[in-house]
Amino acid sequence: RTAAETDWLLLALVVVSALVLVLVFGLMLYFGWRFRAGNPMRRRPLPTRTFGLEVGWTAATMLAFFVLDVWAADLYLRQMHAPEGAMKIAVTAKQWMWKAEQPNGVREINLVHLPVDRDIEIVMTSEDVIHDFSVPAFRIKRDVLPGRYTMIWFHTTRTGRFRLYCDQYCGLDHALMVGHVIVMPAAAYRDWLDHPGGDAASPAEGAAP
Numbered sequence: 001r002t003a004a005e006t007d008w009l010l011l012a013l014v015v016v017s018a019l020v021l022v023l024v025f026g027l028m029l030y031f032g033w034r035f036r037a038g039n040p041m042r043r044r045p046l047p048t049r050t051f052g053l054e055v056g057w058t059a060a061t062m063l064a065f066f067v068l069d070v071w072a073a074d075l076y077l078r079q080m081h082a083p084e085g086a087m088k089i090a091v092t093a094k095q096w097m098w099k100a101e102q103p104n105g106v107r108e109i110n111l112v113h114l115p116v117d118r119d120i121e122i123v124m125t126s127e128d129v130i131h132d133f134s135v136p137a138f139r140i141k142r143d144v145l146p147g148r149y150t151m152i153w154f155h156t157t158r159t160g161r162f163r164l165y166c167d168q169y170c171g172l173d174h175a176l177m178v179g180h181v182i183v184m185p186a187a188a189y190r191d192w193l194d195h196p197g198g199d200a201a202s203p204a205e206g207a208a209p
């Protein structure tokens with residue numbers, strides 16, 4: 001759910017930056033052309049008191065970016081606090097795999113099955129080095145640290161198979177430390193919990209013994 005907002009924030013950042021860029025370069029090129037050598041212009045002496053203009057333009061851009069900054073901080077803080085009643089999934093990272101445990105104890109490797117339309121809280125820790133739990137489709141990533149717990153939460157808005165990556169270089173097979181988050185309809189998820197077999201499409205993955 002915060003994924004859409006993250007996209008809006010990024011878009012706003014790009015738009016504001018582009019506007020400032022166009023304004024600065026536009027005026028620069030325009031004045032460069034307008035006051036080019038040999039162009040008969042009425043050239044008044046340079047104004048010496050430009051204090052108001054400079055403060056105004058600095059404050060305006062600063063305010064625009066400050067608004068974006070507050071927005072980003074607010075979004076970040078909301079992502080760090082899971083809502084009450086979120087379904088907790090325990091994730092343990094190690095070189096080089098993701099181990100996930102469902103609330104009822106069902107375990108799997110490099111796969112995380114989830115029901116759709118639920119708040120999901122991922123509680124993570126690492127057995128060895130620093131990893132990073134990242135699902136680009138959900139616009140989330142969070143470092144996974146040895147010896148302490150970190151969390152990230154999201155709301156599953158639609159079913160599907162989403163790629164899970166390790167986003168922190170963690171050794172030789174870091175690039176292979178990938179998996180899938182599988183969001184299923186509630187009924188299918190309950191069926192899967194009852195019979196958490198291997199995944200036909202990817203026999204290397206599946207339920208841990």
Ligand SMILES: [Cu+2]
Pocket residue numbers: 093096130131132166167168169170174177
């Ligand atoms: Cu890793």
